[in-house]
Amino acid sequence: MNLADAPLVIVGAGHAGGRAALTLRAEGYRGRLVLIGDEPHAPYERPPLSKGLLQGTVELANCNVCDHAQLAELGIEHLTGKPVTGLDPQQHRLRFADGSGLQYARLLLATGGRARRLPDVPAHLANVFYLRTHDEALALRASLQPGTRLVIIGGGFIGLDVAASAHALGCAVTVLEAGSRLAGRVLPERASGALLELHRKQGVDVRLNVAIEAVQGDLCAASVRLVGGEVLACDLLVVGIGMQPNIELATAAGLDVGHGIRVDAQLRTSEPDIFAAGDVCEFRLHPQGAFQRQETWRNAETQGRHAALNLLGGELPFEGISGFWSDQYDWGLQTVGVISHTEPSASRAMPGGGFLLFYLNADQHLQGAFGWGQGNSIAKDIKLCERLIANRGPLSVRDLGDAGVPLKHLLRS
Incomplete structure (x- = not known):
C-alpha cells in the first residue's frame, strides 16, 4: 500500500x-x-x-x-x-x-x-433546547424574549452561562441542579458558593439537590414536575447536563x-x-x-x-498546563493547573470581595490555582500562578495567603 x-x-x-x-x-x-x-x-x-x-x-x-x-x-x-x-x-x-x-x-x-440528552424529556417538544452548536444557539436566541419563563436543567457552566445571558435579556430564570452545589465537578466548594450567591443576587431562582419527576406538555414543555410534587411552569426549557x-x-x-x-x-x-x-x-x-x-x-x-x-513527524510530548475561565455577569473566574477536590492549601483575599485559592502538592509545589474577582481583575494573578506552576519550586503557605506579598516576588525567589 x-x-x-x-x-x-x-x-x-x-x-x-x-x-x-x-x-x-x-x-x-x-x-x-x-x-x-x-x-x-x-x-x-x-x-x-x-x-x-x-x-x-x-x-x-x-x-x-x-x-x-x-x-x-x-x-x-x-x-x-x-x-x-x-x-x-x-x-x-x-x-x-x-x-x-x-x-x-x-x-x-x-x-x-x-450535548448530552436527558432521557425523560420527550424529543418532540418544540420548546426544549440544547446548546452545543451555532445553529442551536441561534434557535435559542430567537426564543429568549423579555418575560419568558425559562427553566434550565443543569447547574454547570452551560446552564449558568445561559442563565446569565437570559437574565440580561429580561427572562425569568430558574436553574435546577441535581447536586449539592453549582459546577461541583470542576470548581472548589468556595467557588461554587460564590457563584450561587451571585446568581441569586441577580434574581435567578437556583434550586440545588433537585430531582425531576417529569417534563409535562403535549407539543411543548408546559411545566416541570419535581419529586415532591412542586410544579414549575415554563415557556422554554434548556437542558445543559454536559x-x-x-x-x-x-x-x-x-x-x-x-x-x-x-x-x-x-x-x-x-x-x-x-x-x-x-x-x-x-x-x-x-x-x-x-x-x-x-x-x-x-x-x-x-x-x-x-x-x-x-x-508532521514530531515526537513532542504534550505538557500543556490546563485552565479555563468564565464570565458571570460582571464577575470573572479563572483556573490554572490541577484543582483537587480537597481544601485549598492557602487562600488570599482580593480587592472588591474576590479571592485566590492555591493548591500545593506534597513537595509544596503549586499545582493549581483558582481566582474569583470583578471583571478581569484576577487575570494577572492567574498568569503569575501559571508561571509558578511551571517553575516547580517549593512555596510558603503563609506567603501565598498574605495579600501583602506580591506573587511576582514569590516568582523571583
Whole structure:
C-alpha cells in the first residue's frame, strides 16, 4: 500500500480540528489536506455561543477560528454534509455514509462531542433546547424574549452561562441542579458558593439537590414536575447536563477508548498513524497520572496545535498546563493547573470581595490555582500562578495567603 500521495486528514472541523489544519499550513506542509466536519460552518470557537452570541452582541464571524475564504486560500479541502461512518486503520481508509471512501497518510480525530440528552424529556417538544452548536444557539436566541419563563436543567457552566445571558435579556430564570452545589465537578466548594450567591443576587431562582419527576406538555414543555410534587411552569426549557464525547468511530475501529479516545504523550492513539485532540481526547497530564478529558477553549487550542506538529513527524510530548475561565455577569473566574477536590492549601483575599485559592502538592509545589474577582481583575494573578506552576519550586503557605506579598516576588525567589 503506497501512502506517499495520500493526504493528511482531520475528522472534526471544530476548534481543535481547525487549529490543527491552520498549524499544518503554517508549519510548511504543502501536501493535500482534508478537513471533514458535520456543520456547514467554518471552524469556530464555542464559548461565545452561550454568552455574546446568545445575547446578540456577537455573530458567528466573531467566533471563527478561520473562514471559508481562508480555508480556500490555504488549499484546505473542507468537506461538509459527508458523514464519516467507518474507519479502517489497517487500510488507512475512511468510509463515508454515501459509500465512498478516502485514504489517508495520517489522521487526526478531533470529533468533539454532542450535548448530552436527558432521557425523560420527550424529543418532540418544540420548546426544549440544547446548546452545543451555532445553529442551536441561534434557535435559542430567537426564543429568549423579555418575560419568558425559562427553566434550565443543569447547574454547570452551560446552564449558568445561559442563565446569565437570559437574565440580561429580561427572562425569568430558574436553574435546577441535581447536586449539592453549582459546577461541583470542576470548581472548589468556595467557588461554587460564590457563584450561587451571585446568581441569586441577580434574581435567578437556583434550586440545588433537585430531582425531576417529569417534563409535562403535549407539543411543548408546559411545566416541570419535581419529586415532591412542586410544579414549575415554563415557556422554554434548556437542558445543559454536559457533553457526550463522539467516540463511536474510534470504538468501532478498535482504538483504545475510555471516556474519550485514549492517547499517549504525543497525542497518538493506539494506532501509530492516528492522533486525537480536543474535547474527545483522553490523555494523561503526567506519565503515571489518570486519564482525563478537558472540555475547554485552552485545551482545544493547544492540543490542536500540538497534534499538528506530531502529524508532521514530531515526537513532542504534550505538557500543556490546563485552565479555563468564565464570565458571570460582571464577575470573572479563572483556573490554572490541577484543582483537587480537597481544601485549598492557602487562600488570599482580593480587592472588591474576590479571592485566590492555591493548591500545593506534597513537595509544596503549586499545582493549581483558582481566582474569583470583578471583571478581569484576577487575570494577572492567574498568569503569575501559571508561571509558578511551571517553575516547580517549593512555596510558603503563609506567603501565598498574605495579600501583602506580591506573587511576582514569590516568582523571583
